[in-house]
Amino acid sequence: MRVLCISDSSIHGDGRPCNGLSKAAVEGAVSMTMSGPEGVVETLRRSQYDIAVIQQMEPDVKLLRHIRNSRVPTPIMIIARNINPAAVARVLSVGADDCVPATVDPVELLARLRAIIRRASGHDSLTLHIGRLTVNVDRREAQIDGKPVPLTKREYEIVELLALRKGQVLSKEAVLDNLYAGQSEPHGKVIDVMICQIRKKMRNMGITEPFTTLWGIGYRLNEAAFIPLGARVNDIDSSARPTARESSIPVTAGIKMVPSGGLDIL
Template identity: 30%
Template sequence: MKILLVEDDRLLAQEIANALRAENFAVDIAMNGEDGQHLGDTEPYDVAILDLGLPKIPGAQVLRAWRKNGRQLPVLILTARDGWTDKVDGFKAGADDYLTKPFRIEELVMRLRALVRRASGHAAPRLVCGPLSFEAQTGVFELDGLPLKLTALEWRVLECLIMRKDAVVERSVLTDKVYEGDAGTDSNSLEVIVARLRRKLGKAMIETERGRGYKLTAGPP
Protein backbone atom coordinates (compact mmCIF):
# COMPACT_ATOMS: atom_id res chain seq x y z
CA MET A 1 0.00 0.00 0.00
CA LYS A 2 1.34 3.42 -0.96
CA ILE A 3 0.28 6.37 1.20
CA LEU A 4 0.50 10.11 0.70
CA LEU A 5 0.85 11.98 3.99
CA VAL A 6 0.27 15.74 3.84
CA GLU A 7 1.12 17.18 7.26
CA ASP A 8 3.02 20.38 8.10
CA ASP A 9 4.02 19.36 11.64
CA ARG A 10 7.42 17.83 10.90
CA LEU A 11 7.67 15.77 14.10
CA LEU A 12 4.13 14.41 13.79
CA ALA A 13 4.63 13.65 10.10
CA GLN A 14 7.80 11.68 10.86
CA GLU A 15 6.11 9.84 13.73
CA ILE A 16 3.20 8.84 11.51
CA ALA A 17 5.48 7.87 8.62
CA ASN A 18 7.71 5.73 10.84
CA ALA A 19 4.71 3.94 12.32
CA LEU A 20 3.21 3.27 8.89
CA ARG A 21 6.51 2.04 7.49
CA ALA A 22 6.76 -0.34 10.44
CA GLU A 23 3.45 -1.75 9.16
CA ASN A 24 5.12 -2.25 5.74
CA PHE A 25 3.41 0.70 4.03
CA ALA A 26 5.27 2.93 1.57
CA VAL A 27 4.89 6.60 2.54
CA ASP A 28 5.54 9.89 0.76
CA ILE A 29 5.42 13.09 2.85
CA ALA A 30 4.41 16.58 1.75
CA MET A 31 4.85 19.45 4.21
CA ASN A 32 2.41 21.91 2.62
CA GLY A 33 -0.77 21.99 0.57
CA GLU A 34 0.93 22.98 -2.66
CA ASP A 35 3.33 20.02 -2.67
CA GLY A 36 0.58 17.69 -1.45
CA GLN A 37 -1.79 18.70 -4.22
CA HIS A 38 0.92 18.17 -6.84
CA LEU A 39 1.85 14.71 -5.55
CA GLY A 40 -1.79 13.66 -5.30
CA ASP A 41 -2.39 14.76 -8.89
CA THR A 42 0.68 13.11 -10.39
CA GLU A 43 1.54 9.98 -8.37
CA PRO A 44 -0.42 6.74 -7.81
CA TYR A 45 -1.49 6.35 -4.17
CA ASP A 46 -3.83 3.91 -2.46
CA VAL A 47 -4.89 6.44 0.18
CA ALA A 48 -4.05 9.94 1.40
CA ILE A 49 -3.81 11.37 4.92
CA LEU A 50 -4.54 15.07 4.68
CA ASP A 51 -4.23 17.69 7.41
CA LEU A 52 -6.79 20.49 7.05
CA GLY A 53 -4.60 23.25 8.52
CA LEU A 54 -1.85 23.42 5.90
CA PRO A 55 0.37 26.30 4.75
CA LYS A 56 0.21 27.62 1.16
CA ILE A 57 -3.04 25.79 0.28
CA PRO A 58 -5.58 24.67 2.94
CA GLY A 59 -6.32 20.95 3.10
CA ALA A 60 -9.97 21.27 2.09
CA GLN A 61 -8.95 23.24 -1.00
CA VAL A 62 -6.37 20.57 -1.88
CA LEU A 63 -9.03 17.89 -1.61
CA ARG A 64 -11.52 19.81 -3.75
CA ALA A 65 -8.83 20.19 -6.42
CA TRP A 66 -8.11 16.45 -6.38
CA ARG A 67 -11.78 15.61 -6.79
CA LYS A 68 -12.21 18.20 -9.54
CA ASN A 69 -9.26 16.62 -11.36
CA GLY A 70 -10.83 13.19 -11.10
CA ARG A 71 -8.64 11.79 -8.34
CA GLN A 72 -10.79 9.27 -6.49
CA LEU A 73 -8.28 7.88 -3.98
CA PRO A 74 -9.67 7.51 -0.43
CA VAL A 75 -8.77 10.47 1.78
CA LEU A 76 -8.63 10.58 5.58
CA ILE A 77 -8.49 14.13 6.95
CA LEU A 78 -6.69 15.16 10.13
CA THR A 79 -7.75 18.17 12.16
CA ALA A 80 -6.85 19.63 15.52
CA ARG A 81 -9.99 21.71 15.47
CA ASP A 82 -12.93 20.90 17.69
CA GLY A 83 -15.61 22.53 15.54
CA TRP A 84 -17.92 20.19 13.70
CA THR A 85 -18.14 22.67 10.81
CA ASP A 86 -14.49 21.98 9.93
CA LYS A 87 -15.20 18.28 9.61
CA VAL A 88 -18.32 19.02 7.55
CA ASP A 89 -16.22 21.17 5.21
CA GLY A 90 -13.81 18.28 4.82
CA PHE A 91 -16.56 15.84 3.93
CA LYS A 92 -18.13 18.32 1.51
CA ALA A 93 -14.75 18.61 -0.18
CA GLY A 94 -14.72 14.82 -0.70
CA ALA A 95 -13.18 13.24 2.40
CA ASP A 96 -13.92 9.60 3.23
CA ASP A 97 -13.05 9.62 6.95
CA TYR A 98 -11.46 11.83 9.60
CA LEU A 99 -9.45 11.79 12.82
CA THR A 100 -9.18 14.60 15.34
CA LYS A 101 -5.76 15.26 16.89
CA PRO A 102 -4.47 13.85 19.12
CA PHE A 103 -5.13 10.28 17.98
CA ARG A 104 -3.67 6.81 18.40
CA ILE A 105 -1.53 5.54 15.54
CA GLU A 106 -3.19 2.13 15.87
CA GLU A 107 -6.57 3.67 15.08
CA LEU A 108 -5.13 5.52 12.11
CA VAL A 109 -3.71 2.28 10.68
CA MET A 110 -7.02 0.44 11.09
CA ARG A 111 -8.97 3.25 9.43
CA LEU A 112 -6.54 3.36 6.51
CA ARG A 113 -6.81 -0.39 5.98
CA ALA A 114 -10.61 -0.16 6.01
CA LEU A 115 -10.62 2.71 3.51
CA VAL A 116 -8.35 0.87 1.06
CA ARG A 117 -10.29 -2.36 1.51
CA ARG A 118 -13.59 -0.67 0.65
CA ALA A 119 -12.04 1.22 -2.27
CA SER A 120 -10.78 -2.11 -3.64
CA GLY A 121 -14.28 -3.55 -3.46
CA HIS A 122 -13.65 -5.78 -0.44
CA ALA A 123 -16.15 -5.19 2.34
CA ALA A 124 -14.96 -8.11 4.48
CA PRO A 125 -11.76 -7.62 6.52
CA ARG A 126 -10.52 -11.14 5.60
CA LEU A 127 -9.44 -11.83 2.03
CA VAL A 128 -8.92 -15.40 0.82
CA CYS A 129 -7.20 -16.74 -2.28
CA GLY A 130 -6.95 -20.52 -2.20
CA PRO A 131 -4.77 -21.54 0.79
CA LEU A 132 -3.70 -17.93 1.33
CA SER A 133 -5.62 -15.55 3.61
CA PHE A 134 -5.06 -11.93 4.58
CA GLU A 135 -6.46 -10.22 7.66
CA ALA A 136 -6.75 -6.68 6.37
CA GLN A 137 -7.25 -5.16 9.82
CA THR A 138 -4.02 -6.59 11.22
CA GLY A 139 -2.00 -7.03 8.02
CA VAL A 140 -1.29 -10.70 8.78
CA PHE A 141 -0.97 -13.26 5.96
CA GLU A 142 -1.58 -16.97 6.61
CA LEU A 143 -0.87 -19.93 4.37
CA ASP A 144 -2.81 -23.11 5.13
CA GLY A 145 -3.77 -21.55 8.46
CA LEU A 146 -0.21 -20.78 9.55
CA PRO A 147 1.37 -17.29 9.74
CA LEU A 148 3.42 -16.49 6.66
CA LYS A 149 6.77 -14.83 7.35
CA LEU A 150 7.45 -12.06 4.83
CA THR A 151 9.95 -9.26 4.39
CA ALA A 152 8.58 -5.71 4.11
CA LEU A 153 8.89 -5.68 0.30
CA GLU A 154 7.40 -9.17 -0.04
CA TRP A 155 4.47 -8.04 2.10
CA ARG A 156 3.88 -4.97 -0.05
CA VAL A 157 3.88 -6.96 -3.28
CA LEU A 158 1.60 -9.66 -1.90
CA GLU A 159 -0.80 -7.14 -0.36
CA CYS A 160 -1.08 -5.39 -3.72
CA LEU A 161 -1.72 -8.70 -5.50
CA ILE A 162 -4.32 -10.06 -3.07
CA MET A 163 -6.25 -6.79 -3.15
CA ARG A 164 -6.61 -7.44 -6.89
CA LYS A 165 -6.67 -11.24 -6.89
CA ASP A 166 -7.46 -12.96 -10.20
CA ALA A 167 -6.64 -9.71 -12.02
CA VAL A 168 -3.38 -8.75 -13.69
CA VAL A 169 -1.45 -6.09 -11.79
CA GLU A 170 0.87 -4.26 -14.15
CA ARG A 171 4.56 -4.11 -13.32
CA SER A 172 4.52 -0.32 -13.29
CA VAL A 173 1.67 -0.30 -10.77
CA LEU A 174 3.46 -2.75 -8.50
CA THR A 175 6.68 -0.78 -8.69
CA ASP A 176 4.96 2.53 -7.93
CA LYS A 177 3.04 1.14 -4.97
CA VAL A 178 5.79 -0.99 -3.46
CA TYR A 179 9.13 0.80 -3.64
CA GLU A 180 10.39 3.98 -1.98
CA GLY A 181 13.25 4.98 -4.23
CA ASP A 182 15.08 1.62 -4.12
CA ALA A 183 13.46 -0.11 -7.09
CA GLY A 184 16.66 0.15 -9.12
CA THR A 185 18.77 -2.01 -6.81
CA ASP A 186 19.31 -5.62 -7.86
CA SER A 187 18.48 -7.13 -4.47
CA ASN A 188 15.10 -5.42 -4.38
CA SER A 189 14.06 -5.91 -8.00
CA LEU A 190 10.49 -6.92 -8.58
CA GLU A 191 11.52 -10.20 -10.20
CA VAL A 192 13.53 -11.20 -7.13
CA ILE A 193 10.64 -10.39 -4.79
CA VAL A 194 8.16 -12.38 -6.90
CA ALA A 195 10.57 -15.34 -7.02
CA ARG A 196 10.83 -15.31 -3.23
CA LEU A 197 7.04 -15.23 -2.91
CA ARG A 198 6.68 -18.16 -5.30
CA ARG A 199 9.05 -20.21 -3.15
CA LYS A 200 6.88 -19.46 -0.11
CA LEU A 201 3.45 -19.81 -1.75
CA GLY A 202 4.06 -22.28 -4.54
CA LYS A 203 4.86 -21.32 -8.12
CA ALA A 204 1.30 -21.77 -9.39
CA MET A 205 -0.20 -19.02 -7.22
CA ILE A 206 1.54 -16.11 -8.95
CA GLU A 207 1.13 -16.13 -12.71
CA THR A 208 3.26 -14.03 -15.06
CA GLU A 209 1.41 -12.18 -17.80
CA ARG A 210 4.18 -11.61 -20.30
CA GLY A 211 4.71 -7.96 -21.10
CA ARG A 212 2.15 -6.87 -18.50
CA GLY A 213 2.65 -7.97 -14.93
CA TYR A 214 1.54 -10.58 -12.39
CA LYS A 215 -1.69 -12.17 -11.19
CA LEU A 216 -2.43 -13.91 -7.88
CA THR A 217 -4.64 -16.98 -8.27
CA ALA A 218 -5.83 -19.82 -6.05
CA GLY A 219 -3.43 -22.18 -7.80
CA PRO A 220 -4.26 -25.60 -9.25
CA PRO A 221 -7.59 -27.19 -8.18
Protein backbone atom coordinates in the same frame (compact mmCIF):
# COMPACT_ATOMS: atom_id res chain seq x y z
CA MET B 1 1.75 1.72 2.98
CA ARG B 2 2.63 4.69 0.75
CA VAL B 3 1.25 7.97 2.08
CA LEU B 4 1.35 11.41 0.49
CA CYS B 5 1.16 13.87 3.39
CA ILE B 6 -0.10 17.27 2.21
CA SER B 7 0.47 20.03 4.74
CA ASP B 8 -0.51 23.69 4.60
CA SER B 9 2.32 24.29 7.13
CA SER B 10 -0.04 25.97 9.58
CA ILE B 11 -0.63 22.87 11.65
CA HIS B 12 2.97 22.84 12.90
CA GLY B 13 4.41 25.90 11.25
CA ASP B 14 7.05 23.95 9.36
CA GLY B 15 5.03 21.38 7.42
CA ARG B 16 6.01 18.42 9.59
CA PRO B 17 3.65 15.41 9.74
CA CYS B 18 1.46 15.04 12.81
CA ASN B 19 2.66 12.97 15.74
CA GLY B 20 0.77 9.84 14.71
CA LEU B 21 2.20 9.79 11.18
CA SER B 22 5.68 10.58 12.47
CA LYS B 23 5.61 7.60 14.83
CA ALA B 24 4.25 5.32 12.13
CA ALA B 25 7.07 6.35 9.80
CA VAL B 26 9.70 5.77 12.49
CA GLU B 27 8.31 2.30 13.17
CA GLY B 28 8.53 1.50 9.47
CA ALA B 29 4.81 1.04 8.91
CA VAL B 30 4.48 4.02 6.57
CA SER B 31 6.48 5.25 3.61
CA MET B 32 5.71 8.96 3.63
CA THR B 33 6.28 11.75 1.15
CA MET B 34 5.67 15.36 2.23
CA SER B 35 4.08 17.81 -0.16
CA GLY B 36 2.54 21.27 -0.23
CA PRO B 37 -0.88 21.89 -1.81
CA GLU B 38 0.62 23.12 -5.10
CA GLY B 39 0.70 20.50 -7.86
CA VAL B 40 -0.76 17.78 -5.64
CA VAL B 41 -3.17 16.53 -8.33
CA GLU B 42 -0.34 15.80 -10.75
CA THR B 43 1.66 14.18 -7.96
CA LEU B 44 -1.20 11.82 -7.14
CA ARG B 45 -1.75 11.00 -10.80
CA ARG B 46 1.93 10.36 -11.45
CA SER B 47 2.75 8.15 -8.45
CA GLN B 48 1.13 5.14 -6.80
CA TYR B 49 0.11 6.32 -3.35
CA ASP B 50 -2.18 4.20 -1.17
CA ILE B 51 -3.70 7.25 0.50
CA ALA B 52 -3.34 11.03 0.77
CA VAL B 53 -3.42 12.72 4.17
CA ILE B 54 -4.26 16.43 4.24
CA GLN B 55 -3.08 18.22 7.39
CA GLN B 56 -4.90 21.44 8.23
CA MET B 57 -5.53 23.73 11.14
CA GLU B 58 -9.29 23.40 10.52
CA PRO B 59 -11.06 21.17 7.96
CA ASP B 60 -11.22 23.08 4.68
CA VAL B 61 -12.94 21.74 1.57
CA LYS B 62 -11.07 23.83 -1.04
CA LEU B 63 -8.12 21.49 -1.64
CA LEU B 64 -10.29 18.42 -1.14
CA ARG B 65 -12.83 19.66 -3.69
CA HIS B 66 -10.01 20.45 -6.16
CA ILE B 67 -8.69 16.89 -5.90
CA ARG B 68 -12.11 15.30 -6.25
CA ASN B 69 -13.15 17.57 -9.14
CA SER B 70 -9.98 16.44 -10.89
CA ARG B 71 -11.30 12.86 -10.64
CA VAL B 72 -8.35 11.56 -8.65
CA PRO B 73 -9.59 8.35 -6.95
CA THR B 74 -6.89 8.17 -4.24
CA PRO B 75 -8.45 7.81 -0.75
CA ILE B 76 -8.12 10.95 1.39
CA MET B 77 -7.96 11.44 5.14
CA ILE B 78 -8.16 14.86 6.78
CA ILE B 79 -6.15 15.47 9.97
CA ALA B 80 -7.01 18.81 11.57
CA ARG B 81 -6.02 20.62 14.73
CA ASN B 82 -9.52 21.96 15.38
CA ILE B 83 -12.56 19.95 14.35
CA ASN B 84 -16.25 19.95 15.15
CA PRO B 85 -19.13 17.74 13.96
CA ALA B 86 -20.31 20.23 11.32
CA ALA B 87 -16.82 20.56 9.81
CA VAL B 88 -16.34 16.78 9.76
CA ALA B 89 -19.71 16.31 8.07
CA ARG B 90 -18.81 18.93 5.45
CA VAL B 91 -15.49 17.35 4.36
CA LEU B 92 -17.01 13.86 4.35
CA SER B 93 -19.80 15.08 2.06
CA VAL B 94 -17.27 16.60 -0.34
CA GLY B 95 -15.28 13.38 -0.67
CA ALA B 96 -12.97 12.77 2.30
CA ASP B 97 -12.83 9.15 3.47
CA ASP B 98 -12.19 10.12 7.10
CA CYS B 99 -11.50 13.15 9.29
CA VAL B 100 -9.67 12.87 12.62
CA PRO B 101 -8.12 15.29 15.13
CA ALA B 102 -4.36 15.84 15.14
CA THR B 103 -4.29 14.32 18.63
CA VAL B 104 -5.46 10.92 17.34
CA ASP B 105 -3.53 8.01 18.87
CA PRO B 106 -0.95 6.54 16.44
CA VAL B 107 -2.38 3.01 16.84
CA GLU B 108 -5.88 4.22 15.96
CA LEU B 109 -4.55 6.35 13.11
CA LEU B 110 -2.76 3.40 11.49
CA ALA B 111 -5.84 1.20 11.89
CA ARG B 112 -8.00 3.86 10.23
CA LEU B 113 -5.54 4.30 7.37
CA ARG B 114 -5.39 0.55 6.74
CA ALA B 115 -9.17 0.23 6.89
CA ILE B 116 -9.63 3.00 4.31
CA ILE B 117 -7.09 1.42 1.96
CA ARG B 118 -8.71 -1.99 2.39
CA ARG B 119 -12.20 -0.67 1.61
CA ALA B 120 -10.91 1.33 -1.36
CA SER B 121 -9.53 -1.94 -2.75
CA GLY B 122 -12.94 -3.60 -2.51
CA HIS B 123 -12.41 -5.59 0.71
CA ASP B 124 -14.79 -5.14 3.62
CA SER B 125 -13.04 -7.26 6.25
CA LEU B 126 -9.61 -8.24 7.55
CA THR B 127 -9.90 -11.53 5.66
CA LEU B 128 -9.42 -11.24 1.91
CA HIS B 129 -11.04 -13.97 -0.21
CA ILE B 130 -9.90 -14.35 -3.81
CA GLY B 131 -11.07 -17.74 -5.04
CA ARG B 132 -8.85 -20.43 -3.49
CA LEU B 133 -6.64 -17.76 -1.89
CA THR B 134 -7.41 -16.43 1.57
CA VAL B 135 -5.31 -13.67 3.11
CA ASN B 136 -5.87 -13.08 6.81
CA VAL B 137 -4.52 -9.58 7.40
CA ASP B 138 -5.00 -9.79 11.17
CA ARG B 139 -3.01 -13.04 11.52
CA ARG B 140 -0.70 -12.16 8.61
CA GLU B 141 -1.25 -15.53 6.97
CA ALA B 142 -2.03 -16.63 3.42
CA GLN B 143 -3.86 -19.87 2.70
CA ILE B 144 -4.64 -21.95 -0.37
CA ASP B 145 -7.74 -24.11 0.05
CA GLY B 146 -7.53 -23.52 3.80
CA LYS B 147 -3.90 -24.68 4.05
CA PRO B 148 -1.23 -22.15 5.13
CA VAL B 149 1.32 -21.15 2.50
CA PRO B 150 4.82 -21.29 4.10
CA LEU B 151 5.81 -17.69 3.38
CA THR B 152 8.49 -15.53 4.97
CA LYS B 153 7.49 -12.18 6.48
CA ARG B 154 8.41 -10.24 3.33
CA GLU B 155 6.86 -12.82 1.00
CA TYR B 156 3.58 -12.58 2.92
CA GLU B 157 3.68 -8.79 2.65
CA ILE B 158 3.99 -9.06 -1.14
CA VAL B 159 1.00 -11.42 -1.32
CA GLU B 160 -1.07 -9.14 0.93
CA LEU B 161 -0.12 -6.05 -1.08
CA LEU B 162 -1.00 -7.60 -4.44
CA ALA B 163 -4.23 -9.06 -3.00
CA LEU B 164 -5.27 -5.66 -1.67
CA ARG B 165 -4.44 -4.12 -5.04
CA LYS B 166 -5.96 -6.90 -7.15
CA GLY B 167 -6.49 -5.74 -10.69
CA GLN B 168 -3.67 -3.20 -10.45
CA VAL B 169 -0.12 -3.46 -11.71
CA LEU B 170 2.49 -2.51 -9.11
CA SER B 171 6.00 -1.50 -10.09
CA LYS B 172 9.03 -2.88 -8.25
CA GLU B 173 9.58 0.58 -6.78
CA ALA B 174 6.04 0.67 -5.35
CA VAL B 175 6.46 -2.82 -3.87
CA LEU B 176 9.81 -1.84 -2.32
CA ASP B 177 8.31 1.32 -0.82
CA ASN B 178 5.44 -0.63 0.71
CA LEU B 179 7.66 -3.41 2.09
CA TYR B 180 10.45 -1.29 3.50
CA ALA B 181 8.50 1.93 4.17
CA GLY B 182 11.36 4.36 3.73
CA GLN B 183 13.95 2.20 5.47
CA SER B 184 17.18 1.28 3.74
CA GLU B 185 15.88 -0.50 0.66
CA PRO B 186 17.66 -3.38 -1.10
CA HIS B 187 18.12 -3.55 -4.85
CA GLY B 188 14.98 -4.03 -6.93
CA LYS B 189 16.14 -7.54 -7.92
CA VAL B 190 15.18 -8.74 -4.43
CA ILE B 191 11.52 -8.39 -5.44
CA ASP B 192 12.09 -10.67 -8.45
CA VAL B 193 13.68 -13.26 -6.16
CA MET B 194 10.82 -13.15 -3.64
CA ILE B 195 8.20 -13.36 -6.41
CA CYS B 196 10.01 -16.44 -7.76
CA GLN B 197 10.01 -18.07 -4.30
CA ILE B 198 6.29 -17.37 -3.79
CA ARG B 199 5.52 -18.86 -7.20
CA LYS B 200 7.36 -22.08 -6.31
CA LYS B 201 5.52 -22.41 -2.99
CA MET B 202 2.11 -21.79 -4.54
CA ARG B 203 2.76 -24.13 -7.46
CA ASN B 204 3.39 -26.88 -4.91
CA MET B 205 -0.15 -26.18 -3.68
CA GLY B 206 -1.77 -26.34 -7.12
CA ILE B 207 -1.64 -22.66 -8.21
CA THR B 208 0.07 -22.66 -11.59
CA GLU B 209 0.73 -18.94 -12.07
CA PRO B 210 -0.23 -16.72 -9.10
CA PHE B 211 1.22 -13.52 -10.58
CA THR B 212 1.22 -11.87 -13.98
CA THR B 213 4.50 -10.22 -14.93
CA LEU B 214 4.40 -7.19 -17.18
CA TRP B 215 8.01 -6.82 -18.19
CA GLY B 216 9.42 -3.39 -17.51
CA ILE B 217 6.26 -2.39 -15.65
CA GLY B 218 5.63 -4.63 -12.65
CA TYR B 219 3.46 -7.38 -11.19
CA ARG B 220 -0.25 -8.05 -10.78
CA LEU B 221 -2.16 -10.77 -8.93
CA ASN B 222 -3.49 -13.31 -11.44
CA GLU B 223 -7.04 -13.77 -10.13
CA ALA B 224 -7.85 -16.41 -12.75
CA ALA B 225 -5.23 -18.73 -11.24
CA PHE B 226 -7.20 -18.90 -7.97
CA ILE B 227 -10.59 -19.83 -9.47
CA PRO B 228 -11.93 -22.89 -7.57
CA LEU B 229 -11.47 -26.13 -9.48
CA GLY B 230 -15.21 -26.90 -9.49
CA ALA B 231 -15.98 -23.56 -11.10
CA ARG B 232 -13.43 -24.23 -13.84
CA VAL B 233 -15.02 -27.60 -14.65
CA ASN B 234 -18.46 -25.99 -14.87
CA ASP B 235 -17.08 -23.32 -17.20
CA ILE B 236 -15.53 -25.98 -19.44
CA ASP B 237 -18.75 -28.02 -19.49
CA SER B 238 -20.91 -25.02 -20.35
CA SER B 239 -18.56 -23.93 -23.13
CA ALA B 240 -18.55 -27.46 -24.56
CA ARG B 241 -22.34 -27.70 -24.83
CA PRO B 242 -23.69 -26.97 -28.32
CA THR B 243 -25.65 -23.77 -28.45
CA ALA B 244 -29.31 -24.05 -29.36
CA ARG B 245 -30.06 -23.14 -32.93
CA GLU B 246 -32.61 -20.48 -33.65
CA SER B 247 -35.83 -21.92 -35.06
CA SER B 248 -37.20 -20.32 -38.17
CA ILE B 249 -40.54 -20.40 -39.93
CA PRO B 250 -40.24 -21.77 -43.45
CA VAL B 251 -41.33 -19.23 -46.02
CA THR B 252 -42.75 -20.44 -49.30
CA ALA B 253 -41.44 -18.78 -52.42
CA GLY B 254 -43.76 -16.06 -53.65
CA ILE B 255 -45.01 -15.24 -50.13
CA LYS B 256 -43.36 -12.71 -47.85
CA MET B 257 -44.09 -12.00 -44.19
CA VAL B 258 -45.35 -8.51 -43.35
CA PRO B 259 -45.51 -6.79 -39.91
CA SER B 260 -49.31 -6.67 -39.89
CA GLY B 261 -49.51 -10.44 -39.84
CA GLY B 262 -51.16 -10.63 -43.23
CA LEU B 263 -49.80 -12.23 -46.40
CA ASP B 264 -48.77 -10.39 -49.50
CA ILE B 265 -49.16 -12.55 -52.61
CA LEU B 266 -46.56 -11.72 -55.19
